[in-house]
Amino acid sequence: MSTFWGPDFAALERDDPEIAGVLLDEVDRQRDTLQLIASESFTSPAVLTALGSTLANKYAEGYPGNRYYGGCHQADRAEELAIARARSLFGADHANVQPHSGAAAVLAAYAALAEPGDPVLAMGLPHGGHLTHGSKANFSGKWFHPIAYRVSPVTELIDYDEVRDLALAHRPKLIICGATSYPRRIDFARFREIADEVGAYLLVDAAHFIGLVAGRAVPSPVPYADVVACTTHKALRGPRGGMILCRAELAQRVDKAVFPFAQGGPMMHAVAAKAVALREAASPAFAGYAQQTVRNAQALTVELAAEGMRPVTGGTDTHLALLDLRELGVSGREAEARCAQAGIALNKNAIPYDPAKPAVASGIRVGTPSVTSQGMAEGEMRRIAGLVATAVRSDPETVSGSARLAEVALEATELARRFRFYADAEQDAEQQVLV
Numbered sequence: 001m002s003t004f005w006g007p008d009f010a011a012l013e014r015d016d017p018e019i020a021g022v023l024l025d026e027v028d029r030q031r032d033t034l035q036l037i038a039s040e041s042f043t044s045p046a047v048l049t050a051l052g053s054t055l056a057n058k059y060a061e062g063y064p065g066n067r068y069y070g071g072c073h074q075a076d077r078a079e080e081l082a083i084a085r086a087r088s089l090f091g092a093d094h095a096n097v098q099p100h101s102g103a104a105a106v107l108a109a110y111a112a113l114a115e116p117g118d119p120v121l122a123m124g125l126p127h128g129g130h131l132t133h134g135s136k137a138n139f140s141g142k143w144f145h146p147i148a149y150r151v152s153p154v155t156e157l158i159d160y161d162e163v164r165d166l167a168l169a170h171r172p173k174l175i176i177c178g179a180t181s182y183p184r185r186i187d188f189a190r191f192r193e194i195a196d197e198v199g200a201y202l203l204v205d206a207a208h209f210i211g212l213v214a215g216r217a218v219p220s221p222v223p224y225a226d227v228v229a230c231t232t233h234k235a236l237r238g239p240r241g242g243m244i245l246c247r248a249e250l251a252q253r254v255d256k257a258v259f260p261f262a263q264g265g266p267m268m269h270a271v272a273a274k275a276v277a278l279r280e281a282a283s284p285a286f287a288g289y290a291q292q293t294v295r296n297a298q299a300l301t302v303e304l305a306a307e308g309m310r311p312v313t314g315g316t317d318t319h320l321a322l323l324d325l326r327e328l329g330v331s332g333r334e335a336e337a338r339c340a341q342a343g344i345a346l347n348k349n350a351i352p353y354d355p356a357k358p359a360v361a362s363g364i365r366v367g368t369p370s371v372t373s374q375g376m377a378e379g380e381m382r383r384i385a386g387l388v389a390t391a392v393r394s395d396p397e398t399v400s401g402s403a404r405l406a407e408v409a410l411e412a413t414e415l416a417r418r419f420r421f422y423a424d425a426e427q428d429a430e431q432q433v434l435v
């Protein structure tokens, strides 16, 4: 009979009180403040258990049944489960669950589909795209030839006609859609049409919204894309990491692009944790969470708009909203700092055609996966919008502003503590002891 050997916090506190202190303080931060970072959510205790397991010790370069190390039987079982669950959840021919991160998944997708120097058409960073979509600071901009499409200056929606015009003019090898700060659904069928017209591969970077796809809260890109690159740690609520889904014909190219091209040994504890998260994501409860996440984002956006923060594109149909603060005369950087002081974690964000520098930015991005995981609904979104609005308007340099920020922080803590994500786990554990 096997016994599980898992994290022993008392030993860590004894042997390394400094790091133990960091971990305790982070638990407190996550419990006592409001998390509105659009790319974060809460992982279940089961996911954390897999992450803290002895699979962390195992080298398993290669793929199930074909490893470069001995002793991989358990690693094979974990990875096979993760692959099967990903394929079944997303209806994909093939899944690779080894990418260490979203950026690593995108790098591998480029490697599978294009050669250095090839033209790649993707959304520009200032319009909501990701660094891996052609930034000069990233491999994608240094090793490939990026062409950026934009959103319309009027509607702030993707301008599909411009995407087509650019595709016809530049004949890209690869077209990428999927973004970091775009609040609307993407028309994958339209992108497929454009890619087919110019003979390009279509890569959907679903890092942000793959969790919503799993919960059937937004349409799936899988039927349209050649390759879908994802993270597993955002709305999907898995461990930090990446994943790639693709058509059967591309399976070998994708696998070789992940290992040995881009990575060495997989993080098997993370692969096991991905398997756990993928199983959870197939449950009706997860679909409820994904759908409520979108409803909460919509409710939060309406309330913030009423407070004078203009929603880019007029609203959202995903888990996030982008808000233009220019009417309030507060920069994104100031708003982020004020909210942080008031116990609300969110991030500054450029808005399309932003006159401010990226480090200052005219907007903020808010997301609802974390607060929805905590069990909050539309009523709480109204309350959160009020807290965000008060915080954004409170100048910490003034006595009254700093007092108001302190009041908001108390209210944020009260609300966050009322909806503790990990409280259930503790209660379950207590109940199990009683049983």
Ligand code: PLP
Pocket: 039, 101, 102, 103, 104, 106, 129, 130, 132, 178, 179, 180, 205, 206, 207, 208, 231, 241
């Ligand atoms: N792609 C998109 C669209 C993202 O938003 C992100 C992360 O924010 C990534 C890729 C990169 O993911 P990671 O931070 O795991 O490398």
